[in-house]
Amino acid sequence: MSKPGESGIALIGAGALAQELLELFSAADARFFSACYAEPEFTTGARIGLPLISDLSALRKKARYFVLGLAAPQDRVRITYQLTAAGLEPAHPLIMPTAIVSPTASLAPGTLIGHGVQVGSRCRIGAHNLLMHHVVFGHDTTTGEHVILNSGVYVAGYVTLHDKVVINANATLTKGIVVGENAFIAPGAVCFRSVPESATAVGNPARFFAGSTR
Ligand SMILES: CC(C)(COP(=O)(O)OP(=O)(O)OC[C@H]1O[C@@H](n2cnc3c(N)ncnc32)[C@H](O)[C@@H]1OP(=O)(O)O)[C@@H](O)C(=O)NCCC(=O)NCCS
Known part of the structure; x- marks a missing residue:
């Protein structure tokens, strides 16, 4: 069986759809679907209490793929660039x-x-x-x-x-x-x-x- 670092998905959150994705996909396989914030600003006022993982190399050990639950396009572009540089791929x-x-x-x-x-x-x-x-x-x-x-x-x-x-x-x-x-x-x-x-x-x-x- 593969490890999360080989096939896991990280959800970088998090708005309403992210919440529902978490519920659906974590229920299916929590081991392979983890969710976090990647920058401290996202934790302020956020409705979902996710862990902050700003060390993206550490995140890469937990997950190979990522999806974004962020609403602002400029945040999405910046985080995508950083995640890709850290070796994660879009899910x-x-x-x-x-x-x-x-x-x-x-x-x-x-x-x-x-x-x-x-x-x-x-x-x-x-x-x-x-x-x-x-x-x-x-x-x-x-x-x-x-x-x-x-x-x-x-x-x-x-x-x-x-x-x-x-x-x-x-x-x-x-x-x-x-x-x-x-x-x-x-x-x-x-x-x-x-x-x-x-x-x-x-x-x-x-x-x-x-x-x-x-
Ligand atoms: C479009 C929007 C960004 C404009 O905000 P703003 O820059 O503060 O502009 P104003 O509120 O001064 O509105 C400018 C003009 O557009 C009109 N207007 C604003 N939103 C409108 C709408 N949804 N439909 C019709 N007219 C609208 C205003 O009546 C105003 O008209 P006027 O120039 O004749 O007085 C804002 O109204 C909006 O809809 N934001 C989206 C919020 C949202 O849906 N977020 C989703 C969260 S999940």
């Missing part, structure tokens, strides 16, 4: 049992898929994406890395989401639009037109603010 996609992923879709490593998510035909989901519960992706949609979609987001067909896009709950994106890198889409926004890089989109129909207000 195969983790998919909640109630999600439906088309057999013609592809999911890159490090991606987490929540309850009731649907990923349609020929979608290509990039690395380290976080699809919260009940996100729906129509067909032929492509995402970059570290894209975060909150619960209930609806994305139509042929949409492109570039790296580090954040889309909040119940937003709708119509067919064929392109969302530029680092764009932020507010809860409930309905985007009929492409969203510029680093813009914030609010309302229905969505209007855009230059630059991120986060």
Whole structure:
């Protein structure tokens, strides 16, 4: 039997989805699924009391793979770089049992898929994406890395989401639009037109603010 350092998964946490992943996957095999914070800032005000392991070489001895439960794209990119440098690799996609992923879709490593998510035909989901519960992706949609979609987001067909896009709950994106890198889409926004890089989109129909207000 292999050791955790050969096949274990470290969850770097931690928000609501991370909590549920912990419950599900630790119940399945606690030995091979460990969770921690990687930087002291994450422990402040966090809702889940995870251990802090800031020595990433020590973490590598406990786990070979990692997934991110972090919400901020800049944190995700930084920690990914550090974890990779310490010899950890992104885990195969983790998919909640109630999600439906088309057999013609592809999911890159490090991606987490929540309850009731649907990923349609020929979608290509990039690395380290976080699809919260009940996100729906129509067909032929492509995402970059570290894209975060909150619960209930609806994305139509042929949409492109570039790296580090954040889309909040119940937003709708119509067919064929392109969302530029680092764009932020507010809860409930309905985007009929492409969203510029680093813009914030609010309302229905969505209007855009230059630059991120986060
Ligand atoms: C979009 C957002 C970042 C804007 O915050 P802000 O920079 O403080 O901007 P303001 O609140 O001053 O809003 C700017 C304008 O957008 C409007 N607006 C803000 N959020 C909106 C929304 N969700 N839908 C429609 N209009 C919205 C405001 O009414 C305001 O309009 P005005 O210029 O006509 O007065 C913020 O409202 C928001 O939605 N944050 C996301 C929070 C969230 O969902 N977090 C998820 C945690 S899991």
